[in-house]
Amino acid sequence: MERYIYEKAIDVQSVSKQYGKIQALEDVSFSVAEGSMFGLIGPDGAGKSTLYRILTTIVAPDGGRATVAGLDIVKDYRKIRAEIGYMPDRFSLYPDLTVNENLHFFASLFGVSVKDNYDLIAPFFDQLVKFPNRRAGALSGGMKQKLALGCALIHRPKILLLDEPTTGVDAVSRSEFWDMLAVLKDKGMTILVSTSYMDEAKRCDRIALINGGRILDMDTPERLVAGMGDNLYNASARDMYPLLLALRDMHEVQDCYTFGATLHVVAGADFNPEEISVRLNRMGFDDVEIYPAKGDIEDLFIKLAGNG
Amino acid sequence: MDNGFAISVRNLVKGFGGFTAVDNISFDVRRGEIFGFLGANGAGKTTAMRMLCGLSCPTSGSGTVAGYDIARQAEEIKRHIGYMSQKFSLYGDLTVSENLTLFSTVYGMSDKDIRLKSDMIFKTLEMEEMKNCLVKDIPVGWKQKLAFSAATMHAPDVVFLDEPTGGVDPVTRRKFWELIYQASSQGITIFVTTHYLDEAEYCNRISIMVDGRIKALDSPENLKKEYASGTMDEVFRIVAKDAKRGD
Incomplete structure (x- = not known):
């Protein structure tokens, strides 16, 4: 069924950020339609992680403005945090807590129960349920990634922000991860995902190529390569x-x-x-x-x- | 001992408790060859590579690297190989030139050789203006070239590259592979791991490890024929899809 979506889940206007002498982001503008998957495609050091930190209200931009779920990233920063699920580029769960403890910890932070929202993560989480008492630090790379995604989704956010979820992951696991994202998108989730793998770009509705803190080009993958x-x-x-x-x-x-x-x-x-x-x-x-x-x-x- | 191979291993096994990380692998790498060592996450690549670099002793099996025995001559091996990984290769708080001096001193090069070799590297990489910059302040493309030079300036027989291009942009990735081609044409053997399967095509031969074993080993051309695939990406998916480990 075709869905017509006009609302901007994420709207970034002329955002800049400088760290000392380094211009991490320079006049970056783009928007992500609700229920769509938007890819930030670029190498390490392109400015992708800085952009994530701004959208997740961890740092404020030097210039420009942005809204996430219609909320201003500076004024409404507290409200935004309940609307988003964020998976940073580094594994950031508690390695000494078990699979179950991590999941329940993140659910309790947002005041929700694991049981009520489990259906959302069930498609990829069922493998992990076999090891409820294994410490997160002792999981394999692929399992860690699934647990991190589960913890980012357990409060049923509207918008999922994934920063390089597949870096260092082999080709087969990468492709499985994108299959999971496709399922979430079908359920109406808005997804902003960054990657340094160019082949992953074609699985997004729209992409921005980013390098040196600037957006080089932006469109659907098909239109970008036409010609x-x-x-x-x-x-x-x-x-x-x-x-x-x-x-x-x-x-x-x-x-x-x-x-x-x-x-x-x-x-x-x-x-x-x-x-x-x-x-x-x-x-x-x-x-x-x-x-x-x-x-x-x-x-x-x-x-x-x-x-x- | 000289068997004509840069790397030669037979029935190599490494177990940790009840877990067999590397399960009976055998292969040879010719001198000057670019050998791609592929595998899914958790397949045992890192464990195998640690044994080849003389950092870990095999549980059983035997092998030579640069003509030295991996079980008994680990220190000799370390002197005759180079190693570089994307995760860590250079000290960010040292300058470009200090990094080169540090690595070459560790490898026992003389002061004069270090000076000559460093000057040559600055010239060929066109880095003369950067030699007093801290490594953390130089762009990633330069860092990579420098790391590769640091790993090869003592003229090793074999250089091990562990995901050298992870997270790197397409232009820099390609420039890096040209350095590999150059080194290989000078007779240095290249042993490289990568998750970018277009890079598998640049290797003379590749092996694909699955669950501790080598499931496929041949030239990219022959592997594509064998698995009736158009690309190495397809070959990898077919060979690695039944992996039990990693996930």
């Missing part, structure tokens, strides 16, 4: 590293970088794939292949970060 493939080619040969160096030296090549099994070539004017193949063959490269590539978020990030 990226216009001058993008795959290139491969038997010896990939020499091929990379050779292509970079050619005046028709704007940029060339590794991209998994192939190289991606950003073509400049006069780029002719057949002619380049012939030239590479003459230079001694074997098994040369050059063919059009579809651009993705990572290509866009490289383009934007490279120009900035």
